[in-house]
Structures are given as C-alpha cells and as structure tokens.
Amino acid sequence: MARQSLVSMVSDHLFDRIIAGDFPPDAALPGELELTAHHDVSRLTVREAIKTLEAQSVVRIERGRGTFVNPVNRWESMDMVLRATMEAGNNAEASIQLIEVRRMLETGAAELAATRITTNELDSLRHHLTSMQESHDTADLTRFVEADLAFHNVILHASGNVFLAVMFEPLSRVIAARRKETSRVPEIQAHAIREHAEIITALASGGAESARLAMDSHMAQTMRDLKTYVLKRQ
Numbered sequence: 001m002a003r004q005s006l007v008s009m010v011s012d013h014l015f016d017r018i019i020a021g022d023f024p025p026d027a028a029l030p031g032e033l034e035l036t037a038h039h040d041v042s043r044l045t046v047r048e049a050i051k052t053l054e055a056q057s058v059v060r061i062e063r064g065r066g067t068f069v070n071p072v073n074r075w076e077s078m079d080m081v082l083r084a085t086m087e088a089g090n091n092a093e094a095s096i097q098l099i100e101v102r103r104m105l106e107t108g109a110a111e112l113a114a115t116r117i118t119t120n121e122l123d124s125l126r127h128h129l130t131s132m133q134e135s136h137d138t139a140d141l142t143r144f145v146e147a148d149l150a151f152h153n154v155i156l157h158a159s160g161n162v163f164l165a166v167m168f169e170p171l172s173r174v175i176a177a178r179r180k181e182t183s184r185v186p187e188i189q190a191h192a193i194r195e196h197a198e199i200i201t202a203l204a205s206g207g208a209e210s211a212r213l214a215m216d217s218h219m220a221q222t223m224r225d226l227k228t229y230v231l232k233r234q
Contacts, residue, residue, distance in 0.1 A: 006041050010049035013039070015058065018069055019084040025071040029059065056080055078170050085174050092231050095178060099226060102175070103219035105168055106152065107212050112159035114203050114211035121158045125151055125200050132196065136189045144189060145179050151196055155203075155215075181230065188225045195221055 014035075017023055030038070035046045050067055053059045056077035061067050075081050085094045113121075128151040135144035149172070156165045182188055195218035202214035 006039075006045045007048045007052060010035065010039050010041060010046060011052040014049065014053060015080065015083075018058065019087045023069045025069055027069050028065075029067040029069070031066065082170055082174055095226055095231070096223070098171070098174060098178060099219060099223050101171065103216065103223075105164065106155070106219065107215045109156050109159040109161070109164050110199065110203065110215035111208045111212035112161055112164075113155050114206055114208040116160045117155075117158040117203050121154055122200065122204055124154050125196075125203070128154070129193065129196050129200060132189070132193050136186070136193060139186075141180065141183060145176070145183050148179060148183065148192060148196075149176060155199075158203075182222075182226060185225070185229045188229055191221050191225055192218075 014023075014029065023029060029035075029050070032043050032046050035049075036043050039046070050059065050061070054061055054067075057070055057074050058077070058080060059067050059069055072081060072084055075084075085091070085098070128147045131147035132144055132151070135141070135147060156168055159165075183192075195214075199211070199214045199218060202210040205211075
C-alpha cells in the first residue's frame with residue numbers, strides 16, 4: 001500500500017477514535033512506538049498522520065510531552081467538525097449550535113431573497129409548502145423532510161449570493177439527518193408549516209425586513225420546538 005494511503009488510514013483511525021470519545025479533549029494520544037506497532041506501519045507514517053491532524057488543529061503537539069486532543073471549538077476543518085457532529089447523534093449542544101448557525105445564515109438569505117426572488121421561485125416555495133402539508137396529513141415523514149429542505153434551498157439560491165449556498169452546502173448533510181429526528185413530532189411539523197407560510201407571504205411582499213423577521217421567527221420556533229419536544233425526551 002502506498003505510504004500516503006497508509007498515512008490517511010492511520011489519521012482516519014485516530015480521528016474515528018477521537019470522535020468516539022476514546023481520546024477526549026486534552027487527552028494524550030498513544031506514543032509513536034505504540035501507534036507504529038498497532039497499525040504495523042513505520043514511525044514516519046505515524047508522524048505524518050499526526051501532522052495531518054495537527055494541520056487541522058484537531059490535535060496539538062507539545063514538545064517533550066506528547067500529542068494532545070484539542071476541543072472541537074479549536075478545530076479548523078469544517079469536514080471534521082461535521083463528522084464529529086454527525087457521530088454525536090442527538091447531542092443537545094450540537095443541535096442547538098446548528099440552529100444558531102442556520103439562524104445567522106438563513107435570516108440573511110431571506111432578507112436578500114425578498115428583493116430578488118422570481119415568480120417561479122415563489123411558485124416553487126408554494127409547491128414545497130403544499131407537499132409539507134400533504135405529508136403532514138398522511139404522516140409521510142420522508143416526503144415532509146424532503147419538501148422542508150427543498151423549501152429552504154430555494155431561498156438560499158433566490159438570495160442571489162453564491163457564497164451563501166456554498167457555505168451552507170456542507171451543513172446540509174447534518175441538517176438532513178437532524179431534521180428527520182425533529183420532524184417525527186407532529187406538533188413540530190404543524191409549527192413549521194405555519195412559519196413557512198409566513199415566510200412566503202413576506203417574500204412575496206418584497207419587504208426585506210419582513211422576510212428577515214419571518215425567517216427569524218421560524219428559527220426561534222425551531223429552537224423552542226427542539227428544546228420542548230426533542231431534548232426533553234432524551
């Protein structure tokens with residue numbers, strides 16, 4: 001096997017153990033000799049694997065002491081943070097922080113979209129809202145989540161800001177996974193349908209501030225629903 005593949009194998013295995021909790025924040029990783037023996041690779045391969053994690057600030061090397069795991073809030077790789085978040089499952093703090101990020105991005109997207117959204121995009125939003133209502137009535141969770149995600153995706157693109165859509169894309173995998181959990185609750189679905197209807201009304205009016213406030217109301221309701229219906233059950 002090529003050395004670069006071995007380096008990736010070792011770094012991925014260490015990262016998997018970090019997000020699994022084998023090495024919590026500030027814990028020391030095993031020494032070079034132990035890792036070399038465990039993975040049956042050279043010390044150079046182990047060093048490069050450690051450097052790969054260090055480059056993303058997942059770990060820090062303290063000369064003379066060893067290699068230690070950094071807290072997630074010091075990591076510099078979006079992909080690694082997302083992997084850790086997805087592995088965390090229904091971690092309450094991660095769920096709350098995800099909504100906080102969505103609130104910052106999506107309220108801005110709605111504000112921009114209000115003055116740029118096309119008739120076809122508004123029709124698309126109405127179509128997705130209808131799908132949400134029908135799915136709610138028939139208890140079709142998969143269709144409901146798909147329509148919900150598609151609704152927000154239309155607004156991101158209607159904002160006309162290419163950076164928003166690109167920034168939001170890596171979060172979509174986590175959002176989709178979490179949405180399936182929260183949308184299992186009928187009350188949350190009903191709230192989402194009501195809030196989405198208000199967003200459409202605001203966007204159709206062309207008022208940037210109204211659209212921003214409508215999306216902010218939706219995000220605030222989403223946070224309340226998470227804390228009321230989901231986190232209390234865990």
